[in-house]
């Protein structure tokens with residue numbers, strides 16, 4: 001309990017964490033760099049703090065430059081965990097994090113859909129090839145007790161961390177953190193968080 | 208003051224260069240500052256002065272402004288960035304994150320936001336001069 005947690009939304013072209021957190025009109029604090037503002041106890045950085053409304057079309061090199069800029073100017077406090085939310089797939093964001101944040105552990109999320117599993121599978125192969133530490137995979141929006149995700153992971157010898165059940169009430173709660181916290185979705189997330197933390201403390205072996 | 212963090216990056220990069228090159232004293236650091244990011248020259252200089260390391264006691268800091276140039280990826284048009292093209296809030300956002308320019312600037316010829324910043328995006332360390340260790 002009582003961990004100091006930062007959240008860095010690195011989905012620069014389609015950020016969404018601000019919608020879940022109900023962030024509106026929040027400004028970065030300028031002091032020898034950027035101090036992440038606090039949102040519901042999280043130290044929070046997203047591109048929406050700098051440009052809330054606008055559509056920002058960015059290509060690869062722009063994305064890399066923006067990520068370097070954000071990492072260089074942000075002054076995170078002394079955190080227990082910094083969670084970096086990434087867009088799906090193996091685009092520039094993932095490659096930059098592997099290149100620039102060498103101490104990161106990867107936690108992958110897949111829905112049971114074979115389409116999502118295909119994308120996550122590619123990312124897994126990339127991470128395994130680069131010997132990046134993988135915490136495991138979480139199955140999101142699970143609808144069935146038997147899991148294709150789990151079966152596929154066993155083949156790859158990657159940990160299946162558990163499932164978050166499909167919660168039709170989640171969408172209505174978005175933007176209202178107190179309501180989000182009371183959803184079945186968050187109940188499942190809470191269980192997984194314990195599992196993830198104990199794995200981090202045991203030390204994830206680098207493949 | 209965000210220039211402090213930029214200066215911090217310059218100082219740490221220059222220190223690394225000095226260590227790699229075996230410089231015991233750094234005599235000059237040249238920093239190029241692209242106009243797109245609208246870095247405050249005085250604030251940057253102040254921050255550099257304040258963050259001098261022991262081997263930078265006599266370092267001269269030179270800050271050269273570089274005009275920002277853009278080229279449209281759709282029609283090939285090239286143009287210079289003008290500060291007046293942005294209102295204050297926009298300018299501040301671009302100051303923090305130059306890539307946000309893509310939200311506010313478009314090609315003057317065809318209107319596309321798909322342009323590249325060919326020169327003068329941000330801040331970079333151009334050169335480090337110093338005195339090598341004897342032996």
Ligand SMILES: [Zn+2]
Pocket residue numbers: 279280281282283284314315316317318319
């Ligand atoms: Zn054009």
